Amino acid sequence: MGALDGIMERYNEFVKEKIYSKLEPTPEERRKKQLYSHLIGEPWKFMTDYTPQKEWIEGAGKFIWLALFLTELGAGVFFFSLWYNNVVGMFLGWLICVAFGCACFVLHTGHPERMYRTMMKFKNSWISRGFTFVSLFSVLGFLYVLYAAAGGGFFIFKLIMSVICLVVSIYAGMVLAFCNGMPLWNTGLVPAAFMVAALWGGAEILLAVHILFGLPIESIEHWIRFLIPFFALIVVIYLYTVWTSSDAGKASVKRMLMGDLSKYFYIGVVLIGLCIPLLIWSFSFAGVTGAGAKFLYFISMLCGLTGDLTMRYCIMKGGYYSPLI
Amino acid sequence: MRWGMVYDLIRCIGCGGCQASCIMRNFLPPDILFRRLLTKEISPSENGGRAVRKWYPVQCNHCKNARCVEACPTGATYQREDGIVMIDHDKCIGCRYCMMACPYQMRSYLEECTEWFPGQGYTDWEKMRDKLNPLQTNVVHKCHFCHDRIDEGLKNGLTPGEDIEATPYCVISCPTKTITFGDLDDPNSKVSRLIAAYKAKPLHPEYGTEPSIYYIER
Numbered sequence: 309m310g311a312l313d314g315i316m317e318r319y320n321e322f323v324k325e326k327i328y329s330k331l332e333p334t335p336e337e338r339r340k341k342q343l344y345s346h347l348i349g350e351p352w353k354f355m356t357d358y359t360p361q362k363e364w365i366e367g368a369g370k371f372i373w374l375a376l377f378l379t380e381l382g383a384g385v386f387f388f389s390l391w392y393n394n395v396v397g398m399f400l401g402w403l404i405c406v407a408f409g410c411a412c413f414v415l416h417t418g419h420p421e422r423m424y425r426t427m428m429k430f431k432n433s434w435i436s437r438g439f440t441f442v443s444l445f446s447v448l449g450f451l452y453v454l455y456a457a458a459g460g461g462f463f464i465f466k467l468i469m470s471v472i473c474l475v476v477s478i479y480a481g482m483v484l485a486f487c488n489g490m491p492l493w494n495t496g497l498v499p500a501a502f503m504v505a506a507l508w509g510g511a512e513i514l515l516a517v518h519i520l521f522g523l524p525i526e527s528i529e530h531w532i533r534f535l536i537p538f539f540a541l542i543v544v545i546y547l548y549t550v551w552t553s554s555d556a557g558k559a560s561v562k563r564m565l566m567g568d569l570s571k572y573f574y575i576g577v578v579l580i581g582l583c584i585p586l587l588i589w590s591f592s593f594a595g596v597t598g599a600g601a602k603f604l605y606f607i608s609m610l611c612g613l614t615g616d617l618t619m620r621y622c623i624m625k626g627g628y629y630s631p632l633i
Numbered sequence: 634m635r636w637g638m639v640y641d642l643i644r645c646i647g648c649g650g651c652q653a654s655c656i657m658r659n660f661l662p663p664d665i666l667f668r669r670l671l672t673k674e675i676s677p678s679e680n681g682g683r684a685v686r687k688w689y690p691v692q693c694n695h696c697k698n699a700r701c702v703e704a705c706p707t708g709a710t711y712q713r714e715d716g717i718v719m720i721d722h723d724k725c726i727g728c729r730y731c732m733m734a735c736p737y738q739m740r741s742y743l744e745e746c747t748e749w750f751p752g753q754g755y756t757d758w759e760k761m762r763d764k765l766n767p768l769q770t771n772v773v774h775k776c777h778f779c780h781d782r783i784d785e786g787l788k789n790g791l792t793p794g795e796d797i798e799a800t801p802y803c804v805i806s807c808p809t810k811t812i813t814f815g816d817l818d819d820p821n822s823k824v825s826r827l828i829a830a831y832k833a834k835p836l837h838p839e840y841g842t843e844p845s846i847y848y849i850e851r
Contacts, residue, residue, distance in 0.1 A: 355691070355738060356673050363729045363742060372728075418727020418742070418771025425707035425724055435730050436706035486704060488840055489736025629738055632836060633673050633689045 358559045358628040361490060365624045371416035373624050376480035377617055379409035379442055380502055383476035384510025386449060389517075390469055392528070395457045396521065397514045402453060405476065406446040413439075434486050438479035445472050477506040490627040491557030497546040498623065504542055505616040508535035512609035519602050533589050536612070540582050543619065556630040564626045573622050581615010584608065635697070635716035636778055636793065637817035637845035638804070639827045640690060644811040647672065647688035654806035655692075658779070660762035663749050665741035667776040668692035668803060690811070692803070693718060693739040693776035694835065694844030704734035709772075716817075716845055717778045725772040732773060736840050740775045743768060779803075794823065817845060 364372050382405020389397025414420045427443070429436040452469050481499025488494045515528045547564070550557040564573050588608040592601065647670060655667050671689040695718045701710050702718060709724035710731050732740045746768060748755055762768065779801035786792075786799020793799040794815035804812045815824035824847070827833060833847035 355669065356671050356689075359738060361733060363732050369729070416728065418744075419725065422707065422724065422726045425709075425726060426728075427706075428708050429706050432703040433706040433730070435704070435728060439706065483730070486700075487733045487736075488700065489734075489738070629736065630837070632691060632737060633671055633687075 355629075355632045357631055358556055359631075360625070361627045361629065364627075365621070368416055371412045373620060375409050375412035375416060376483070376502075377409075377620050378412060379405045379438070380477045380480050380506035381509045381513075381613070381616070382406065382409055383445065383473040384506035384508070385513045386445075386510070387470060387473035387477070387507065388510045388514040388528070388531070390452075390466055390473070392514060392518075393456065393461060394514060394517060394523070395453060397517045398449070398453045398456060400513065400517065401473075401510065402446070402449045405442065406449070410442060410446070434479060434483040438476075438483060441472065441475050441479055445476050448472060474503070477510075478503045484623070484627075487627075489629045490560070491554045491630065492550050492560035492623060492627045495546065495549060495553070497542060497549055501539070501542045501546055502620070504535060504539045505619065508532065508539055509613050509616050511535060512612045515605055516609050519605060525605075529589075529592060532585075532608075533592070536582065536585050536589060540586075543577070543582075554630065556628050560626045560628045563628070564622050569622050569626050572618050572625075576618025577615050577622065580611045581618060584611040585615070634714070634819075635817045635845060636695070636783065637716070637815065637824055637847065638801075639813045639815075639824045639833055639847045639849060641811050641813070641827070641831075641849045641851075642687060642689065643849070643851045644809045645688045645690060646809055647686075648808065650806050650808055651690055651803035651812065654802045655776070657758075658802040660759065660766045660768065662743070662746040662759075662768070664745075664747055665743050665774055667741075667774070689848070690803075691737065691739065691836070692846065693778075694737055694842065694846045695776075695778060696845065697843035698841060700734040700736065700840075700842055701731035701740065704730045706730065713780075715783075717780050717783075718775075719777055719780065720773060720775060722769040722772045722774075725769075727771045727773065729773060736837060736842070737844075740773050742773050743770050745770050 363369050382401045382403070384401070385404060386398055386401030389395075389401055414423060417423065426436055426439040430440055448469060449472075452465060455465065478499045481502035484493040485496060485498045511528055511531045515525055515532065518525045518528060547561050551561045563569055585608040588604045591604065649670050652666065652668055652670055655661070659667060661667065669691050671691055673687045673689065675685040675687065677684045695716055697716065699710075699712060699718050702712050706728065707724045707726055709721045709726075710718065711721065712718050727742065729742055732738075732742060746759075746762070749759060750756065768774065782801065783793045783799055786796060789798070791799035794804070794813065797805050800814050804814045813823050813827055815822040817824055819825060827849065828847050831849040831851065833849045835844035835847050838844075
């Protein structure tokens with residue numbers, strides 16, 4: 309029996325070394341599992357726990373994130389340029405919205421050759437409405453740029469274009485707010501936050517254009533001083549509303565503030581997107597002028613756009629579906 | 634007429650037969666599923682000292698007020714008169730908005746038909762897909778209630794839910810008869826009687842989508 313014990317011991321050691329060691333996860337596998345556990349949960353918890361949406365933020369889904377950002381930003385730039393009669397700004401806004409934003413949307417779709425069909429459900433679908441508004445914006449906006457370049461500035465045309473710009477700058481938020489399975493998206497504050505962010509980004513870009521062309525910037529400064537704290541306020545109210553709305557909403561906000569998205573939120577949105585622009589614009593109250601101030605305004609513009617883009621990323625990435633059962 | 638299903642959860646043993654038959658019938662690649670089998674574990678502290686595991690077979694709910702139909706920008710997703718929510722894949726642009734809008738997450742985007750056994754080529758069964766049920770890629774797919782069987786059956790004077798030839802594959806493949814299929818608008822149909830007798834409920838009625846899939850929890 310003693311000899312057999314020895315053989316069994318050796319056999320057990322062999323099994324432990326050669327087989328069990330392969331079954332046990334390596335430190336790298338463990339790290340990956342830990343890293344992604346909050347995203348997929350445990351496999352058996354799929355759809356029975358909070359399930360993150362992935363189709364609109366991972367892989368080709370990143371294009372829709374960029375498309376929603378760029379179309380709204382372009383509309384924001386066009387809106388401010390319209391009222392400041394800046395043809396360069398208008399053209400820039402048109403370019404950002406139509407050329408870059410639409411290109412991203414096309415890259416996101418699986419069958420771009422069927423894009424013309426997108427206008428067919430204007431009555432129901434927010435994507436369809438958005439596509440129609442952007443198409444309208446692309447045609448009328450381009451004509452208005454030519455008209456404005458020729459010296460025209462008829463008030464009614466301006467008003468019509470302003471309405472189109474505002475509608476374009478709000479549709480992306482409406483697209484998200486329609487999805488009632490995700491409490492983080494399904495709130496009226498998403499369109500509001502997106503529109504304010506788009507207008508703020510638009511004002512920042514127009515300010516940069518004015519600085520480059522040596523045009524007066526004082527009145528645009530006032531708009532930006534108003535829009536930054538307003539955006540911050542909307543973000544705070546939005547997060548609070550979602551937090552108190554439902555358990556899935558609370559989980560989404562928790563993920564944004566304390567989970568894997570917290571680094572994007574605190575660094576991208578709070579520090580770069582809000583604190584730095586707020587600091588720069590509070591200096592502007594002190595009457596700081598000259599090349600240094602203009603450089604700071606450029607920094608503020610870049611920070612603002614980064615903050616807006618990161619905020620949209622956090623909202624799109626942080627969308628949790630409510631558990632199904 | 635509005636087709637619907639009732640799941641009697643006490644009968645479900647979680648064998649996955651419905652899922653397997655759906656995969657076989659629709660020649661689905663490994664990346665997508667038309668129906669899933671979810672499991673929920675209820676701890677003893679939540680259930681009076683007794684641990685329970687429950688199985689929930691889930692699929693497209695073919696909602697009366699389908700969010701996906703509203704969301705689809707091209708009209709690719711539409712609802713038939715009998716309540717079945719369908720996708721016309723030739724119209725789908727693959728924007729995936731319907732997937733975002735469906736609160737039940739019951740839609741799948743098919744990028745490519747990958748092999749069931751990676752690196753070993755398609756099996757004979759996978760090769761048959763192109764002939765019998767070609768799946769379009771870069772579009773969204775979902776359960777269609779085996780509409781072709783229903784239509785063919787009705788044409789031949791059969792009753793879906795009662796005659797095997799006219800009933801969805803998952804229903805006839807269930808070994809424990811968990812799933813009952815029938816007309817929700819007919820108060821005398823088996824599904825309507827089951828719903829009334831056991832107070833069956835759909836998943837998340839608060840979404841207001843009026844799903845056509847009901848669950849009996851006893």
